[in-house]
Amino acid sequence: MSRGTVPVRGYALTRWGRAFVDVVEGRTDGNSPTVADSRHITKARRYFRDRHVRRLSLGPGRVSASVDGSQLDPFDVILTMRVVDAGTVTQLLRAQGAVDDLMSLTRGEQPATLGSLILPTETADIASDCTCPDGAVRCIHALAVAYEVAAEIDRSPLTLLSVMGTDLKSLLDAAGDRTPRPTTEADADDGQTPVTDDFFGGAMILPPLPTPSRMNPLTDLDGTALRAALRATGVTPADMAETIDELGDLYDRLVEVPTDV
Template identity: 30%
Template sequence: MTEGPWWRERGPTRPLRVEGGLKARSTRGAIGQSWWSGRFIEVLESLGVGGRLSRGRTYARAGQVISLELSAGSVTGRVQGSRPKPYDVRIGVPTFGKPEWGRVEQAMADSAWYAAKLLAGEMPPDIEEVFTSVGLTLFPASAADLAMDCTCPDQAVPCKHLAAVIYLLAESFDDDPFGILALRGRDRDTLLEHIRERRAPAPEAQPDAGASADLPPAEPGPPPLTECLDRYYAPAGAPPVFAAPAVPVTALLDQLPPLELTVRGRTLPELLRPVYRSLAEG
């Protein structure tokens, strides 16, 4: 009789307990409270790995994850299983290069809404749309965008050790949603610095010092005050009349961000335009 692998011969085993391990805050139900952590799990489920994630929920809540580190394009962790030596876990995600991040940062800087939210330390709930607008996806778009590996003998991917790390990674996005962007290759400080630079006004061009000799002579300045005291308070002429620019009364509605709210198939700006016009005529 041919003997099978050792892990198939043994019955169900319990993982060795860990002192001071990382534990999920959630004790029941879904793990992760914010939209971005939920979206991360939702994307993984849509890629066909969601059915195997539940295997690691118990590990995540029991504190079997010893360490979890996130860097650009990679998440690594150590998980204690039933064997004395912890398993090494790695999750890889493709990062965006400078050209791709340049397009994303410019799109964020061009929108006062996104720029204000991000510079205030908040993650806009529709941040995915910025990436979509420049032809990119914030979260993995297919299983090919995920590389998962664990040193355990389990052939399933993800195994319970990988799944435990994924759950804790998703929950970490509750504390720092910018971790999602860091995983794609742009840390928070660099992102915000680049947005500020792109929104700053362009410096005025300075004249070339070598060309000053070709400039016409400067015109004389005003006379000293002592020479014009007798006419200092006399009007120099009629003040100019400035006409206010013609602005449509509904211009404010054009500045509203896109809203999903509709009434009988009509958007909120469409419903308010007649009211604004009536107020202006009255």
């Protein structure tokens, strides 16, 4: 295949990927780079396109890789992130009415509010270390690794969570952790009155759960449709009535509350 037909590799093609690279390069103030100069950036981009980065490993708050450079042996690079706390992130999401951002994340989206809470925002949030002799804050090899990380973030937003020290399960668990808090010692001893925090942090007693009337869903189904569905599963017309009775009995057993609980 000729070089002209080889697709050009890209990185920072999404909002989160671009924001990650901006911090690494020092562009967070919107001006020209203050951490990585243009010469380093240009060469690092070529390293990325030519796949000089090897053995990329993404872990909680840490990225490591080897980069082929100007010497015979590759250089070892480690990026260390200032990690986020899942509980703090979800608390801030809740305060901003953006808990649904977690659901957006499961669909592969990159919601803005969640990103603002997880993404690094300043150069100090990402430390880089390389075995090369370059004394720059961001050497060519560290930049090339950062571009690989940005490309992974472009492919999956969950990559950002990982490198920033958390994951979707931790965030969902933290979002669902609304442990009831009693308002008085009597409430605590009672053990029956559910109490939760309201939006402003005060305690609020929840109303009792409703007691729904007993029902049999089979009686609410369209009889013609039910029989057609049963026939499709192989039930003969002669066995139809008995099968419907068995379904009703099965439903009663499923919803029956044990008396010894």
